[in-house]
Amino acid sequence: MKNKPTKTGYFSKGFFSKNSLTAFCFLIVPLAVYTIFVIYPILQAVWFSMFKWNGLGPMNNFIGVDNFFKIFSDPVFRIAIGNNFKIVFLSLFFQLPLALFIALIIARKFRGAVVYRAIFFLPYILSEVIAGVLWSFIYNPQYGIQNTALTDIIPFLADFPFLSSPSTVFYSIFFVMIWKYFGLHMVLYIAGLQNIPQEIEEAARLDGVNWWQMNRYIILPLLKPTIYLSVFFSIVGSFQTFDIVWAMGKGEPVHAAETMVTYMYKFGFQRFQLGYGSAVAIVIFIITLGVGMFYQKITASKDI
Numbered sequence: 001m002k003n004k005p006t007k008t009g010y011f012s013k014g015f016f017s018k019n020s021l022t023a024f025c026f027l028i029v030p031l032a033v034y035t036i037f038v039i040y041p042i043l044q045a046v047w048f049s050m051f052k053w054n055g056l057g058p059m060n061n062f063i064g065v066d067n068f069f070k071i072f073s074d075p076v077f078r079i080a081i082g083n084n085f086k087i088v089f090l091s092l093f094f095q096l097p098l099a100l101f102i103a104l105i106i107a108r109k110f111r112g113a114v115v116y117r118a119i120f121f122l123p124y125i126l127s128e129v130i131a132g133v134l135w136s137f138i139y140n141p142q143y144g145i146q147n148t149a150l151t152d153i154i155p156f157l158a159d160f161p162f163l164s165s166p167s168t169v170f171y172s173i174f175f176v177m178i179w180k181y182f183g184l185h186m187v188l189y190i191a192g193l194q195n196i197p198q199e200i201e202e203a204a205r206l207d208g209v210n211w212w213q214m215n216r217y218i219i220l221p222l223l224k225p226t227i228y229l230s231v232f233f234s235i236v237g238s239f240q241t242f243d244i245v246w247a248m249g250k251g252e253p254v255h256a257a258e259t260m261v262t263y264m265y266k267f268g269f270q271r272f273q274l275g276y277g278s279a280v281a282i283v284i285f286i287i288t289l290g291v292g293m294f295y296q297k298i299t300a301s302k303d304i
Helices: 007-011 018-048 066-073 075-106 113-125 128-139 169-194 198-206 211-222 224-239 243-247 260-270 274-300
Strands: none
Touching (some): 018 274, 066 075, 075 113, 075 169, 075 224, 075 260, 113 169, 128 243, 169 224, 169 243, 198 211, 211 224, 224 274
16 A cells, blocks of 8 residues: 655655755855845946946946946056066965975974964964055165165165165065965965874885975875965965055055056045946956966866
8 A cells, every 4th residue: 555645745855855944044144144245246346337437426327348448458457467467476486385385394393383383474463554564664765674774784775765666666565475474374384284194204204205205295295285275365365465565655656566456446445436446346356256266177177
């Protein structure tokens, strides 16, 4: 004799199952928050970008995609986007290798290791604005460190225009970025190194593996997931660079240190061209999202 289906049986499978409804109840609140604070602002920015609007009066001057054509025809924006990609390149080939090298040295247990970690991580605790203002004083050509402590050692640094010359301002600011952020990546690498079983290293030493071979053929391959995460953080953060650059000269002189976010801020909030600034924000969002998705795609195919 066949059992007749009960009324509750219709809800025991599929979307209306008890587990699905429970999961939906837990997800509805974060989904609503994400929609309100992420999805809605993005859609609103897209709408604003189609107007020539100062952010105060009515939006009655619809111009379509003209703002986007104006963005890519502006040579200042091309300088800004070029600087962002230079930050990405320099971060990947200078900042992250430095953080990894220091992590390989101080990750092992020795006297004072915790103190060294705290010293290297300390700059990351400071806010970007404080770091920018601090280094602006250090770079000052009149009473900065080059005229007080380094003049006798390195004479050509006297009155050196770190932040006032178009040829040096970008690299001077990037040095501050290395000082500020490499501690974060160092801590990530140390955490990854501590997850590597000590038995693997001990077995390698018994086989006569030296320090270089240990790191090249054993440690680094096992550290790949952490390296991929660190690279992703560095790439995304490079496209969002704003605070330090703004605190150290607002991207000047002659836009030599301009970034996409400082460019957006100047038009959106200083010049009250909110429609154009919204278009710049959409461009930044698309570039960051595209690069991030491309990076995840190429790393997803790797065995990590």
